[in-house]
Amino acid sequence: MTVTNDIKYIGVNDHEIDLFEGQYIVPNGMAYNSYVIMDEEIAVMDTVDQNFTDEWFAKLETELAGRTPDYIVVQHMEPDHSANLANFMEKYPTATVVATAAAFNMMKNFFGKDYADRRMMVKEGDTLSLGKHELTFVMAPMVHWPEVMVTYDSTDKVLFSADGFGKFGALDVEEDWACEARRYYIGIVGKFGAQVQALLKKAAGLDIQIICPLHGPVLTENLGYYIGLYDTWSSYGVETDGVVIAYTSVYGHTKEAAELLAKKLTEKGCPKVAVNDLARCDMAEAVEDAFRYGKLVLATTTYNGDIFPFMREFINHLTERNFQNRTIGLIENGAWAPMAAKVMKGMFENSKNLTFTDTTVQIKAALNDASLAQIDALADELCK
Numbered sequence: 499m500t501v502t503n504d505i506k507y508i509g510v511n512d513h514e515i516d517l518f519e520g521q522y523i524v525p526n527g528m529a530y531n532s533y534v535i536m537d538e539e540i541a542v543m544d545t546v547d548q549n550f551t552d553e554w555f556a557k558l559e560t561e562l563a564g565r566t567p568d569y570i571v572v573q574h575m576e577p578d579h580s581a582n583l584a585n586f587m588e589k590y591p592t593a594t595v596v597a598t599a600a601a602f603n604m605m606k607n608f609f610g611k612d613y614a615d616r617r618m619m620v621k622e623g624d625t626l627s628l629g630k631h632e633l634t635f636v637m638a639p640m641v642h643w644p645e646v647m648v649t650y651d652s653t654d655k656v657l658f659s660a661d662g663f664g665k666f667g668a669l670d671v672e673e674d675w676a677c678e679a680r681r682y683y684i685g686i687v688g689k690f691g692a693q694v695q696a697l698l699k700k701a702a703g704l705d706i707q708i709i710c711p712l713h714g715p716v717l718t719e720n721l722g723y724y725i726g727l728y729d730t731w732s733s734y735g736v737e738t739d740g741v742v743i744a745y746t747s748v749y750g751h752t753k754e755a756a757e758l759l760a761k762k763l764t765e766k767g768c769p770k771v772a773v774n775d776l777a778r779c780d781m782a783e784a785v786e787d788a789f790r791y792g793k794l795v796l797a798t799t800t801y802n803g804d805i806f807p808f809m810r811e812f813i814n815h816l817t818e819r820n821f822q823n824r825t826i827g828l829i830e831n832g833a834w835a836p837m838a839a840k841v842m843k844g845m846f847e848n849s850k851n852l853t854f855t856d857t858t859v860q861i862k863a864a865l866n867d868a869s870l871a872q873i874d875a876l877a878d879e880l881c882k
C-alpha cells in the first residue's frame with residue numbers, strides 16, 4: 499500500500515487475537531502498522547507483532563526490491579510493535595536502530611541487548627536525513643509508555659504518530675473511526691491526558707498532511723477532525739451532550755430505577771441517554787461512554803457493606819484515568835442498610851472538578867413513592 503511516492507505501508511491485520519493488551523475485546527481484529535521510507539537511505543518505521551514475522555518481512559522485501567534497509571526507527575517498545583526488532587537486526591546486520599535512551603534501556607530488558615555498536619540514540623528535535631527525506635524526532639514520554647517518540651517527515655509532511663491516533667480494528671474491516679478510536683484512546687492512553695496535550699502543542703507547530711499511526715488507518719483528510727477529538731479527549735472535555743447511566747443489579751430493582759430514569763430523561767428531551775449494565779456490557783465501552791458524555795449516573799446495590807464488584811471495577815477504571823470535569827448522580831440500593839452512595843462518592847475523593855447532584859436516590863430493596871419521587875427530582879436536575 500502506498501502512503502506517498504516514497505512511503506509504503508507494510509503492516510498486518512490480526513483477526514486471531516482474543517484480547518488486545520490482555521483485556522480489550524476487538525471484534526474487528528487489530529492492525530499492527532509499519533512503514534518503510536524509500537530514499538537514498540531506507541528507514542523502516544517500527545515492526546509488528548511476533549505472530550506476523552514472515553508476513554511482515556515478505557511485505558518489507560517486496561518494497562525493498564533487493565535493496566537493504568539502513569535504519570529501523572523504534573518509536574515505541576510495546577511488543578506489538580517491537581517484537582521483530584531482534585529478527586530485523588539479525589537479518590540486516592548493517593542496519594542501525596534509531597530510538598530514545600529509554601527505548602534502548604527497554605530493549606535490553608526485552609531482547610537482552612541494546613545494540614550499543616549499531617545504534618543512534620535520539621532526543622527532542624534530533625534529525626536524520628535519508629537523502630530527500632528529513633526526519634525529526636519529537637519526544638512523547640508517557641503517551642503512553644516512557645520511551646515513546648513520534649517522527650515527522652518534513653518532505654512529505656507526514657507525522658508517524660506511534661500509538662497516537664490509533665484505533666482498534668483491522669484495516670480490512672470498514673467501521674466508524676471515532677467509536678473504536680475513542681474506546682482505544684480512553685482505555686489505553688486515557689490516564690495520560692496532560693502528556694497528550696503536550697504532544698498536541700508540539701504537533702501544532704508542524705505542517706502535517708498525513709498521520710501514520712501504529713494502529714488503524716492512515717489519516718489523509720480532514721485532520722482537524724481527528725486532532726480536535728484528541729484535544730477534547732486529552733483535556734477531559736465533554737464530547738457529546740448527554741447522560742450515561744451505569745448500573746449493576748442483582749434482583750432487578752436497581753435496573754428498574756436506571757431504566758425509569760433513562761425514560762424520564764428522554765421524555766424531558768435529554769439529547770442522548772446511554773444505559774450500561776456493567777455486569778453484561780463491554781466494560782471498556784462503558785468507560786468510553788463515561789468520558790464521552792457530560793453527565794454520569796451510577797446506580798448500584800449495597801453488597802456486603804460495600805458496592806457491587808462490577809461498579810467498584812468501573813469506578814476504579816474512571817479514577818485511574820483521571821476522570822474529571824463531569825456531573826455525577828447516584829442511585830443506591832440496599833435491603834437493610836444502604837450505603838452504596840457513600841462508598842461510590844468516597845471513591846472519587848481525589849478526583850478533580852466533579853459536581854454531585856443534590857439528589858441521591860435511595861432505594862430500600864424495591865422502588866416506592868419516596869424513591870420514585872427522588873428519580874423525578876434527579877431527572878429534573880440532570881436536565882437543568
Ligand SMILES: Cc1cc2nc3c(=O)[nH]c(=O)nc-3n(C[C@H](O)[C@H](O)[C@H](O)COP(=O)(O)O)c2cc1C
Nearest residue numbers: 747748749750751752801802803832833834835863
Ligand atoms: C451477597 C449480597 C450482599 C448484600 N449485602 C447487603 C448489605 O450489606 N446491605 C444491604 O443493605 N443490602 C445488602 N444486600 C441486599 C441488596 O443490596 C438488596 O437486595 C438490593 O435490593 C438489591 O438490588 P437489586 O434488586 O437491584 O438487585 C446484599 C445482597 C446480596 C445478594
